[in-house]
Amino acid sequence: MPKKLKSKTQKARRTRQETKPQSLTPNLQFMGTGLSSDDLKKGKVCTTYWIGDTKYAWDRGIAIGKYLEGMKHGKILGVECHKCGRKMVPPRIFCEWCFKPIDNWIELFDTGTVNTFSLCYVTWDMQRVKNPIIPAVIEIDGASKGMGIMHLLGEIDPKKVHIGMKVKAVWKSEKEREGAITDIKYWKPVK
Amino acid sequence: MGNRVAIVGAGMTKFVRRAQETGKELCYEAAKMALDSCDMNLDQIDAVALGTAPDTFDGVHMKGEYLSDGAGAFGKPYMRSYVGGGTGVFSVAQGWYHIASGLMDTCLVICEEKMSSYRPHPQGAFLTIFDHTTERPLKPNLLWIFALEMNRYMSTYGLRKEDIALVAVKNKNNALDHPCAQIAKAVTVKDILNSEVLAWPVQRLDVSPVSDGAVALILTNETIARRVTNKPVWIEGVGWSLETSYWTNRDLCYPRYVEEAARMAYKMAGVTCPRQQIHVAEPYDPFDYKELHHMEGLMLCGKGEAPQMTVDGITQRDGELPVCPSGGLLGVGNPIAAAGLMKVAELFWQLRGEAGKRQIARKPKRGVAQAWGDLMQVGTVVVVGI
Amino acid sequence: MAMKERLTKADEAKPWYGELPVESLYTAGIAGEKFFRSIQEKGVFLGSKCHKCNMVYVPPKIYCEQDFEKLEDYVEVADCGSLESFTCVHIGLDGKRLLEPMIVGLINLDGASTSIVHMLGETTVEELCMGMRVCAVFKPKNKREGAITDILYFKPTKQ
Numbered sequence A: 001m002p003k004k005l006k007s008k009t010q011k012a013r014r015t016r017q018e019t020k021p022q023s024l025t026p027n028l029q030f031m032g033t034g035l036s037s038d039d040l041k042k043g044k045v046c047t048t049y050w051i052g053d054t055k056y057a058w059d060r061g062i063a064i065g066k067y068l069e070g071m072k073h074g075k076i077l078g079v080e081c082h083k084c085g086r087k088m089v090p091p092r093i094f095c096e097w098c099f100k101p102i103d104n105w106i107e108l109f110d111t112g113t114v115n116t117f118s119l120c121y122v123t124w125d126m127q128r129v130k131n132p133i134i135p136a137v138i139e140i141d142g143a144s145k146g147m148g149i150m151h152l153l154g155e156i157d158p159k160k161v162h163i164g165m166k167v168k169a170v171w172k173s174e175k176e177r178e179g180a181i182t183d184i185k186y187w188k189p190v191k
Numbered sequence B: 001m002g003n004r005v006a007i008v009g010a011g012m013t014k015f016v017r018r019a020q021e022t023g024k025e026l027c028y029e030a031a032k033m034a035l036d037s038c039d040m041n042l043d044q045i046d047a048v049a050l051g052t053a054p055d056t057f058d059g060v061h062m063k064g065e066y067l068s069d070g071a072g073a074f075g076k077p078y079m080r081s082y083v084g085g086g087t088g089v090f091s092v093a094q095g096w097y098h099i100a101s102g103l104m105d106t107c108l109v110i111c112e113e114k115m116s117s118y119r120p121h122p123q124g125a126f127l128t129i130f131d132h133t134t135e136r137p138l139k140p141n142l143l144w145i146f147a148l149e150m151n152r153y154m155s156t157y158g159l160r161k162e163d164i165a166l167v168a169v170k171n172k173n174n175a176l177d178h179p180c181a182q183i184a185k186a187v188t189v190k191d192i193l194n195s196e197v198l199a200w201p202v203q204r205l206d207v208s209p210v211s212d213g214a215v216a217l218i219l220t221n222e223t224i225a226r227r228v229t230n231k232p233v234w235i236e237g238v239g240w241s242l243e244t245s246y247w248t249n250r251d252l253c254y255p256r257y258v259e260e261a262a263r264m265a266y267k268m269a270g271v272t273c274p275r276q277q278i279h280v281a282e283p284y285d286p287f288d289y290k291e292l293h294h295m296e297g298l299m300l301c302g303k304g305e306a307p308q309m310t311v312d313g314i315t316q317r318d319g320e321l322p323v324c325p326s327g328g329l330l331g332v333g334n335p336i337a338a339a340g341l342m343k344v345a346e347l348f349w350q351l352r353g354e355a356g357k358r359q360i361a362r363k364p365k366r367g368v369a370q371a372w373g374d375l376m377q378v379g380t381v382v383v384v385g386i
Numbered sequence C: 001m002a003m004k005e006r007l008t009k010a011d012e013a014k015p016w017y018g019e020l021p022v023e024s025l026y027t028a029g030i031a032g033e034k035f036f037r038s039i040q041e042k043g044v045f046l047g048s049k050c051h052k053c054n055m056v057y058v059p060p061k062i063y064c065e066q067d068f069e070k071l072e073d074y075v076e077v078a079d080c081g082s083l084e085s086f087t088c089v090h091i092g093l094d095g096k097r098l099l100e101p102m103i104v105g106l107i108n109l110d111g112a113s114t115s116i117v118h119m120l121g122e123t124t125v126e127e128l129c130m131g132m133r134v135c136a137v138f139k140p141k142n143k144r145e146g147a148i149t150d151i152l153y154f155k156p157t158k159q
C-alpha cells in the first residue's frame, strides 16, 4: 500500500505562489505564431500535405533469427556469457558488457515475473480503446535477475495485475506459429 | 579542462502547439534574438552546433542540412548532434568542446523542433524506437515505456500519484510567468488526478505537451566573453552517458546513466556535494515523475527521496533548491531538443538575475540542467556558474 | 564466433516486414505564406530583398542566409526568366519507367538572385537549351490553392 507523504511546510500544496519580480528583465520580445487546429482546417494558412510511402523488410539478424525460430517451437531461448555470468534475453551474439562473443545458447522457461506493467487506454495515434491493453516487462525464469522482455498480459482483470506477479506464456497453436514474437499471444497469471 | 567557455547570449521563440513559421524560420528567430542579446553578428560566429530530434517530426529528412540557413550556418563549420530527448543539453556540450579545444573562439548553439508537422499525432514518430522484430509486432506506443517506468518507480518506493502530481502542479504554475509558455494554466493536484487516463499510471496532465519552437545560445571563449558582456555565465562542466539499449534488461527505477553523466560534469566543475553546491536545477521533466527520477540521478537527493523534497516545498521557486523554475517541459512545452536547450537558457537568465517574474529568491551562483532521451537511456548534463 | 558469410537455412533469411506511418502537414511559413498567396491571388512571384547585400530570394525568406539580416522588403519579380539547367526524367519514385518522361528545369526569374525548380511544359527536350527564356503558366485563378502546384509548368517563349 503506498504511503502518504507528509509535508513539513504545506508550501507545495499551494496552488499559486506569488513572487515579486526580483530583477529587471531586459525587454525581451519573443517571436512565434501559434495556430489552432481550426486555422489549419479552414485553410487560414497555406499548407502542403504529404503521405510517405515507407515499406521495410528488416532482417531479423543472427541472434533474433534464432530466438524467433525457438518461438516457432514454443521455446524461449537466451544466451550466456561466461565472463560476467549473465544469462541474457532477448539473445544477442555478443555480450555488450564484456564486448566478446557469447558462449552458449540456453533454453529458458516460458514463465516469469511481472517487473512492471501499464494499463493503456490509447493507441499510437491517440485513439481511445475501451478495454485497456496491458503491456508489461516480464523477467523470464531461467535468465539472470532483471532480464526481461516486453510483452502483453491477458486473461486477467486489469484491477488485479500487480508487480511481482508470476505469469506464464500462452502460445498460439503449433500450426499457427510462424517464428514471431506474436507466437506468444500474451502472458496469463499462474494459478 | 580546456579553455574556459562562457554563455553570453540567449534567445528563444514562443513554444506553441502549431507554429506558422517553418523550422528554418523558428531557427532564425531564436538565433537572431540570441545574437542581438549580446550585440554580436553572424560574422563573429566561428561555428554552429545544431541539435534537433528525429527527422520524422518535421517530416524532413536530413533536418540538419534543411535547417542550416536559418541556423546561421552559411559558410561555417556546422554539425548536427542527436541523442533523442537528450539532444538539447548535449548540444551545449558540443558547443563547449568546439571552444574548450581552442579550435573555435565562438559558437552558436541552436535547437529546433517542429513536431506539429507529423500526422495524425507526433507519437507515431516514436514507433521505431521499439525493436522492429521483437517489440513492434505487439503494437506498442510511446506511452508504454513511460508508464512502465513510472509504475516501477512508484511501486519500488510506495508512492502515491497525489505526491507525484505535485511536480506537474509546480511546473505548470511556474510556467504562468514564462512569456514563451504553451500551457499557461494554473492546475491543482485534483485536476491532474481527474485528467484522462492514457496509460495508467500516466494521465493526460502528467505529460508535457507536444510543441514547436527553437532556442539558441551564444558561446564564446573567455577573451571574447569579457569583451561582450560583464555578466558571463561559465560552463563549468559537461557530461553525457548511455545505458544499454536492451531497455527491458535495465533497472527502470533509477537512471544510472544520468548519475554517470552528472558525475562527469560535477567532476569537471569541482562539485563534490551537489545538494549544497547546486543552487538551481532544471532536470528534464517530460512527465512529472521524470523530474523526481532525474533529481535522484543528479544526486540532488538520495534514491527515492525526491518526492518528499517536493512535498516539503524545497523545490518551489522560493524553496531551498528551486527545481524547474522555468516551468519546465510540463509548463513551457516540449519541442524535444529545443526544450532541453530552454533549460540551459533558463539557468543563464536565472544566474544573471534576468529571469523577471521567474527570478528565484536566493541569488543563485551555480545551476545544473539535464536532459534524457533515446530509448530511456541517455543522460546529458551541463553545470553552469557565475 | 566468426562472422556468418552466408545463411545456411532458407528460413533464417526471413525478414520482418513493416511500415512506418509517415504523414506530414507542412505550413508554408511566414515568407512562404506571402509567396503562395501572391501567386494564388495575383499570379505574381514575390521575392524578399536584402538591403545589405542586395540578394533577392525567390522563394522569399524572412532572413538573409549570408548576413542574417531580417528581410521585410517583399518585391515583385517577373514570371519569366532564363533556364539555368534542365533534365528529362524517365524513372518514377517507384523505380518504374514513366509512361511520359517529365522535363524538370531550374529557372532564374528576372529580378531574382536565386533559382527555383519546376516542370517544363509545351516543349520537348530537343527544343530546350541553357539560358533560353521560359515563362510560368498558372492554373486558372479559381483552381489555385496557394501551393507550388498553382504553377502548372514553365514554357519556352516564342521569339
Ligand SMILES: [Zn+2]
Residues within 6 Å of the ligand: A081, A082, A083, A084, A085, A086, A095, A096, A097, A098, A099
Ligand atoms: Zn559478459
Ligand SMILES: [Zn+2]
Residues within 6 Å of the ligand: C050, C051, C052, C053, C054, C055, C064, C065, C066, C067, C068, C069
Ligand atoms: Zn544579405
